[in-house]
Amino acid sequence: MTKVVHKFGGSSLSSAARYQAVANIILGQCQRGDCVVVSAAGKTTNTLVKLWQSYLQKDDNAFNDILLQVENHQNQLLTELFTSQQANTLLEKLKDELQSIAKAAADLNLHEASLLAHGEVWSARLLAHLLSTLNVSALDVDARSLFTQHQGQLLHAQNKQACIEQLSGEKIHIVTGFIASDCDGNTITLGRNGSDYSATLLANYIDAQAVSIWTDTHGVFSTDPRKVSSAIKYPKVCRAQANLLARLGNPVLHAKTLSPLKDTNIKLQVRSSYDPEAVGTEIVKQGYSKDKRFITTFEELDLIRVEGLATGEVRTLSQLIQHSIHHFSKGGEDYLLVPSNDTHAVASHLQGRGNIVESHLRGLAIVAPSHETHQLTQQVAAVLEQQDVVVRFTHSDGRYALFLTDQSIDSDVLAILHDKVVNKGRELAVIIAGLGNVGEVFVDQCQKQVEKLQANFDLKIVALVRSKEMLFCPSGINIQNWQQQWRSEAQSYQQSDLLERIGELDYEHKVVIDITASDAFSDMYPSFVAHDCHLISANKYAGTAAQAWYGKLLEQLQERNLHWRYNTSVGAGLPINFALADLQNSGDAVTRIEGVFSGTLSWLCSSFDGTKPFSDLVLEAQGMGYTEPDPREDLSGRDMQRKLLILARDLGLELDVEDIALEPLMPEHLATGDWDSFLAKRQDLDTFYQSRYEQSQSEGKALRYTGALDIDEQGQVSAKVGIAYVEAGSAIANLTPGDNIFVITSQWYESNPLVIQGPGAGKEVTAAGIHSDLYWLTQKLK
Missing domain, CATH: 3.40.1160.10 (Acetylglutamate kinase-like)
Structure with missing residues (x-):
């Protein structure tokens, strides 16, 4: 078959x-x-x-x-x-x-x-x-x-x-x-x-x-994307609205196209032959998609009032002129919208039963959910009046409204209308992955934050995902009662199940918020992008993946005009990524980044004063939940190494993690074996740290664990993460225990570097940083 x-x-x-x-x-x-x-x-x-x-x-x-x-x-x-x-x-x-x-x-x-x-x-x-x-x-x-x-x-x-x-x-x-x-x-x-x-x-x-x-074109848009850059490509459009748009002259689908699909299960997709990998628009049966908002424009139409319009006569006339004709009734009379070039042929066929009411009309129609049409009609009328567009004829039947005008609706006016009546109705589906310490705080903060964001977007949290279970509700999860809903409705899933459910979401925009620490989940980013999802990451793995994979992901995002925010992957809630982007966008050139990018190592180094063994501090930090379950993951420096790589890539540098030299904050032999074997040899860690501490003291400096990236005048890059002896009066030396610090030297900040300092860890500040990224995304989409 x-x-x-x-x-x-x-x-x-x-x-x-x-x-x-x-x-x-x-x-x-x-x-x-x-x-x-x-x-x-x-x-x-x-x-x-x-x-x-x-x-x-x-x-x-x-x-x-x-x-x-x-x-x-x-x-x-x-x-x-x-x-x-x-x-x-x-x-x-x-x-x-x-x-x-x-x-x-x-x-x-x-x-x-x-x-x-x-x-x-x-x-x-x-x-x-x-x-x-x-x-x-x-x-x-x-x-x-x-x-x-x-x-x-x-x-x-x-x-x-x-x-x-x-x-x-x-x-x-x-x-x-x-x-x-x-x-x-x-x-x-x-x-x-x-x-x-x-x-x-x-x-x-x-x-x-x-x-x-x-x-x-890439699919069915809310208006002509060639005229309005913010036009929305809808992933799904119901057949009834598609048919109405076709009868109103929308060029993507045509009036007769849908009729053979009536009462069938045949799927219809509109896709771009210029970008075959892009997800198009699926035209679905009624009930399989919510009604959307559209603005479609007209050029050179005549309005004809017809007496005694016979059944099937509109179809006959459409065949005669080989063009769709929109028919509507108003005040008990039948009207046809006919291309001006074809009016003579239509009038001849009607043999005196057709009278031209208005000629050489332009204008627009809005198509929207029936409960919104009246309000949107008023808004459109107000905008057209403000823009001095003369309206000669209007009509509305609950599903759409016609505005027939003297002049063409130019791109500027169309953009204003689109912003007023379409953009404010945008929907954003949020998928949250990772419900650990930060994830739970983020979801709890959502209860207030979502209310603020909904001023511009119909924002719904549609999925909560853990490693083995997910709660998926396309109409939106009651976030104030999500734990109870999770207990009763969460189901086990495979990656393919999650992607299938995301693909079925009928929203203008989708965002996956990754608060996991899973490299397997970050491997799914290209699949999320293929399903037209924006990305927000607290997860560092994607940002530090192999350069070829990372570069391909950026290409995919750019091709689909999607956004990826990951400000909390470095510095928790500190705006380091924003700062680097702003410096470069304003014409500055960063030449050096140095700092402490680990709250754990910041606390350990800043707290050590020689009165107790270093290993005691490590165990104390572990007991307070400051470290990874195995603190050697922090002491290895790999976390800071990944963070420095993310910053390097923010500067447009094509580096891999192996390009960053790494010196752990412990003897190499302590990295092997289980935790008990480490504890048995903890004195080796104390000796290791004490000797370096004494060296720093003899030089009148402070011992810190830092990351440093340098770019010379020829563009050569050197990067290292490891033990550093810093000047006693410097910002890094005087770092508050637990804080992160970023010291940025650039052409504009050469003699007096820019310093960004603050809490670099903690579930509350990290969750707040993710909310900052989400807010940024909604503003960008708006």
Whole structure:
């Protein structure tokens, strides 16, 4: 059984390079037996329409010039994609077809639909031939042998049988979109942009599992992303809203596309052929997605009031002009919104029953959940009045509102409207992983903090995750009672389960907050990004992973316009990452970072005065919960080494952890064996530290455990974590026990370095730092 029907539009096939890109998508996405529906390449259909118009006008010179344009474009595609030997057969067929077009025109026997059909025929033939050169078994199929109409009605039973018979086997079938035939074998078209309709029809006939509409956009957006940079790409849109948008002229989906999917379980996705790895938008059945907010704009429409509008007449008119027509009733009268260029054809068909109420209109429509439409309509009206946009006609039916205006809605006005009526309705799903000491405090702090954030976002905590169990509630967890809900509803899970649930979330934005200390969880970051999740980390493992993995993750985040905040991975709640970013963004250049980045080692070194053995201090710190369960993890210096690497990468340096020299705060032999064996040899630690302490005292300096990163004028980097003897009067020497300190030297802070100091550990300050990152994210998204 065919798994998927893929459809590629003209923009996806606009050049030889795009054909090659589509072939690569097919290689990666299709299986044997799948079908691919294609439109005409680029603007081919528009050019063929001009050719037809010149034929009707009996303008032979224009006809010959346009036919030459068509020939040159097709020849260019063939010569760029194939060797001369590979292209011979296709060139001969093209030559014969162009000669037949010219002869039919000369004999005054040219047929419009047959002429327009050539675009799709050439696309299918070319793509199938290209796949064959790549050792893919592909066959081009003319849809006129699959789809038959009688008096404007598709013969579904006959068509289904034809599809089953002709599209069986192991080949990938490349099917022409847009065209069909009547019972006499004459060519007919399914309307402009009818290739989407061809794809969903085909999927219905062959009982496919899914349809992928590949376009030049990443999915369905809240408004035109080319005009408004903050437009939201929705991961899911319900069919009813998608159909309404199509009837209002939204170019991503078209009015008839969804009808073959009614009462089926066929999945429909809109994806980008320019970024095939990106997650697109899924068009789902009612009830599988919340209604969203949209703004769609109009250009050059006429408003026609119709008397005695018959059932099915709107569809007939849409077929006549090959364009969707929006119909609505107001005050007991029927109205049509018709492209101005097609008004004459519509008026002629209506034979005096249509009166033009307003002409050459522009404007917009808002589409929103029904309970929000009234309020949003008022807000839009107020903005348009403030922007001196003259509204000539309005209409609302509860699901949408029309504003028909004199002037076009420019990008500036559209951006203001979007910010007023769409951005404030944004939703953010929060997944919190790690419910240890910091995690529990963070969740408790959420009870007040979420209320503040919800002023700009509909923010919901949808998941709480531990190493083996998770509580997942897409509609939001009652955070004030989360422990009880956890006890009754938490379930065991695998990584694939978590990713599947995240993929099903129907939110405009998602963020995974990682408060674990798990390298396995940080390994999932690329998968989270693939599901369009922002990241907030208190976990250091991802920030210190191998440079190749780390660099690839940054690329993925940038490609999807996602954010990653990790301020608490170094310095708990201290704003060290923010400071480094601000310095660089303002044009400064950091030349040195030195400091103490471990609250544990800060406390140990600053507290030691020689009155008690160093190992006693270590055990005291362990008893107070200052250290890791095995304090040797702190004494190893590896934690500070990872933190210094994160800071280095914040400066744009491509380092790995092995590039940072490491001197532990204990003899090497104490790192091996179990904890009891360490305790038995603790005197070795005391001797080790005491000797270094005495050396510092003899030099009049203070013993500290620091990290240091230097960048010389040639850009050479040296980095080390280890024991340091610092000047007695320095900020590092006078460090409050338990504090972290960062001393930053730069071009602007050369003689008097910038110092950031404060608590570098503690569950409260770390949790607060994570909230700071979350607040930053909401402001950035807003």
